[in-house]
Amino acid sequence: MREDYVLVDLTPDMLPMKAVKAKNNNARLVQICAVNTADGYDLLYSFAEGYHFVNYKINVKRNDKIVSISDIYPSASLYENEMRELFGVNIEFIKLNYNDKLYTIDEVTPFRDNKKEGE
Amino acid sequence: MANRSVVPFGPQHPVLPEPIHLDLVLEDEKVVEAVPKIGYVHRGLEKLVQKRDFNDFVYIAERTCGICSFMHGMGYVEAMERIFNVDIPGRAKYLRTIWCEMSRIHSHLLWLGLLADGFGFEALFYQCWRMREQVLDMFEEATGGRVIFSVNKIGGVLKDMPAEMLDKFVKNFNYLELQLKDITEVFLKDYTVESRLRGVGILSKEDAITLGAAGPMMRASGIKIDTRSLGYAAYEDIDFEIITSNECDSYARCEVRIKEIFQSIDIIRQAVSKIPDGELSVAIKGNPNGEAFARMEQPRGEAIYYCRANGTKFLERMRIRTPTFTNLTPMLHTLKGAELADVPLLILTIDPCISCTER
Numbered sequence: 001m002r003e004d005y006v007l008v009d010l011t012p013d014m015l016p017m018k019a020v021k022a023k024n025n026n027a028r029l030v031q032i033c034a035v036n037t038a039d040g041y042d043l044l045y046s047f048a049e050g051y052h053f054v055n056y057k058i059n060v061k062r063n064d065k066i067v068s069i070s071d072i073y074p075s076a077s078l079y080e081n082e083m084r085e086l087f088g089v090n091i092e093f094i095k096l097n098y099n100d101k102l103y104t105i106d107e108v109t110p111f112r113d114n115k116k117e118g119e
Numbered sequence: 120m121a122n123r124s125v126v127p128f129g130p131q132h133p134v135l136p137e138p139i140h141l142d143l144v145l146e147d148e149k150v151v152e153a154v155p156k157i158g159y160v161h162r163g164l165e166k167l168v169q170k171r172d173f174n175d176f177v178y179i180a181e182r183t184c185g186i187c188s189f190m191h192g193m194g195y196v197e198a199m200e201r202i203f204n205v206d207i208p209g210r211a212k213y214l215r216t217i218w219c220e221m222s223r224i225h226s227h228l229l230w231l232g233l234l235a236d237g238f239g240f241e242a243l244f245y246q247c248w249r250m251r252e253q254v255l256d257m258f259e260e261a262t263g264g265r266v267i268f269s270v271n272k273i274g275g276v277l278k279d280m281p282a283e284m285l286d287k288f289v290k291n292f293n294y295l296e297l298q299l300k301d302i303t304e305v306f307l308k309d310y311t312v313e314s315r316l317r318g319v320g321i322l323s324k325e326d327a328i329t330l331g332a333a334g335p336m337m338r339a340s341g342i343k344i345d346t347r348s349l350g351y352a353a354y355e356d357i358d359f360e361i362i363t364s365n366e367c368d369s370y371a372r373c374e375v376r377i378k379e380i381f382q383s384i385d386i387i388r389q390a391v392s393k394i395p396d397g398e399l400s401v402a403i404k405g406n407p408n409g410e411a412f413a414r415m416e417q418p419r420g421e422a423i424y425y426c427r428a429n430g431t432k433f434l435e436r437m438r439i440r441t442p443t444f445t446n447l448t449p450m451l452h453t454l455k456g457a458e459l460a461d462v463p464l465l466i467l468t469i470d471p472c473i474s475c476t477e478r
Contacts (some may be wrong), residue, residue: 005412029331030438031423035338046412046423049348054413065287075331089294102160111166 005053012058012066015045021066023112027054032079034087036113040064050056052071062092070095078102086111120148126160127457130159139475140468143231146437147457148214155447161477168437173199173407173428176196176270176437182441185266185392185415186229189222191475192271194424195437197351201411202428203403209353211275213394216353217285218261219415220383224253224295226418227376227383230470231306234373234416236349240314246302253295257288275400279381286389296435299384303377305358307370316370322464323367332449333345333442336469338363346416357389369468376470388415404451406432415443421468440477 010018010103013033022029027049035042047054060066068091070076077096083089085100102110129149130138138159144152164183168176181192200207232247247318255265259281262268268291269277306312322332327340337344345361347354362378364371407428414423420442427436446469453465457474 002133007410007412021123026328028328030421031425031434031445032442033425033438035427035436037410037444044425051346053412053414068150071329073329077444078444098156102156103161104156105158105161110163110401113169 005055007055007057010056010058012060012064015056016069016072017046019045019047022049023072024047024094029073029075032076032083034083034089034111036087036111041087041119043083045069051100061086062087066091068092068094077112079087085109089111121149122447123151125332128462130477132463134233134467135234135473136176136469137471137477139227139466139471139473141462143454143455143459143462148459150457150459153451155451157447157476159477161341164478165437165439168434170433172432174432174436175274176434178267178269179274180437180439181267181269181271183441183478184472186472187222187268187419187422187475189218189271189375190365190415190417190422191195191439192269193219193287194413194422194439195426196271196273198409198411198413198424198426199407199428201413202407202409202426203273205274206399207275208398209395210279210397211399212353214276214278214280214399215271215355215386215389216390217280217288217350217387217394218258218268220386221254221258223383224292224380224471225251225258227380230253230376230418231373233300233400234464234467235306236310237464238325240305240312243302243305246298250295250298250302253291259287260284265457266267269276272400272404275398279398279399285309289388289391292387292474296381296384299377303388306377313370315461315464316368316373318368318370319456319461320369320372321367322449322453327367327449330449330452331445332417332420333445334418334470335372335375336420336446336449340367340373341365344421346414346421349414351413351415353390353393356393359386373470406430407434417439419443419472419475420446439475439478441472441473441478443469443476446471447476 027047028047043058045056081098081102126143128141136349140156142154161463180195183191232244235243312343408430410427423440425438450469
């Protein structure tokens with residue numbers, strides 16, 4: 001048996017509202033991650049209400065600014081720092097901001113796929 | 120007014136087998152703030168997926184960690200099987216279930232040993248790790264490996280366990296269960312042990328949800344969620360009750376893990392009695408295209424695997440959200456207000472796996 005899950009496309013401005021709604025429904029923030037696309041990133045936000053697994057996909061351009069949801073879910077801070085440091089996603093107002101010092105690595109944004117931009 | 124100071128904890132510390140650093144802000148002996156720093160051994164395994172054939176990546180995924188290596192490989196192949204939309208043979212599902220539970224037993228025994236070592240009970244530490252060796256011996260007999268097993272493939276498993284071996288393993292686990300009962304008495308009823316664990320590191324049910332706790336850390340706060348209930352592998356055919364505790368402290372986390380070992384032994388017995396004959400795998404054709412999530416219950420909690428493929432043999436993305444990564448925030452919460460002397464044990468009670476976190 002395989003579990004069913006939901007994958008929904010969102011615009012960036014809808015994210016805080018969805019996060020507040022998830023919190024009000026007692027949902028857990030399960031994970032956040034970034035995926036390189038041709039001109040930016042897909043950001044995947046996963047919430048679980050009990051076993052019900054809901055994922056939001058937000059497509060952003062390389063330099064678009066995203067508002068942190070760490071005020072709503074404190075655990076988002078680590079994920080958001082990770083996305084910013086490894087991929088270069090421009091996330092603002094992270095509650096616990098490491099300023100690209102979460103990981104002890106030399107390379108700047110090592111997971112960012114520059115080839116797609118011709119950099 | 121209390122004296123305020125900052126004490127660096129780690130990255131090298133006797134209770135930490137792997138490196139993580141915390142800046143502990145203290146008022147006298149009480150922790151008022153803890154700021155973590157990770158990344159001392161970050162390996163960038165997720166990035167490697169863009170340079171390795173999707174079939175070969177199974178071997179990299181299981182090298183994420185040396186304790187839950189089997190389950191990391193399995194999480195990756197489950198996500199890929201979802202992209203290929205294949206259903207693996209029943210025997211492969213049962214074999215995966217048995218290996219998952221064996222992994223849980225040896226991981227929890229390892230943790231119990233570290234906990235005993237953490238509060239200075241060395242004889243108990245030796246007993247736990249001696250028992251864990253028995254599980255590793257069985258892994259070696261079944262797969263040829265004690266740490267990395269390489270038995271998963273997309274579409275099934277690579278190795279079988281004959282009926283005689285399974286029967287022998289059940290007998291071994293019956294014997295292990297007897298030994299486990301002895302150490303359970305010590306962990307759950309010894310005055311000295313209780314005095315270090317009871318009422319320490321409280322994580323309320325509400326905080327466990329808000330802060331994203333996972334696995335035994337979450338269940339010890341009274342939340343009845345265990346991803347095995349989703350029915351992946353052969354779990355849909357297995358009867359088991361989710362183990363929880365409402366005490367929300369370090370003792371509850373210890374209690375949940377010990378009871379889960381007994382439960383894992385029972386699950387192995389059930390799986391051996393129900394395992395069907397048949398093929399070990401199905402053939403996979405072509406290259407993957409699409410994206411999928413897979414979730415599973417590792418010893419430390421729920422792990423999330425996400426794969427995105429583009430029709431070539433190289434994936435665009437493979438993401439592992441490990442339970443330790445999500446348990447860091449609840450751990451920081453339990454440290455606030457704790458005595459400095461309790462910090463090592465509180466860190467241990469999330470069963471930290473930095474190798475997973477630094478995937």
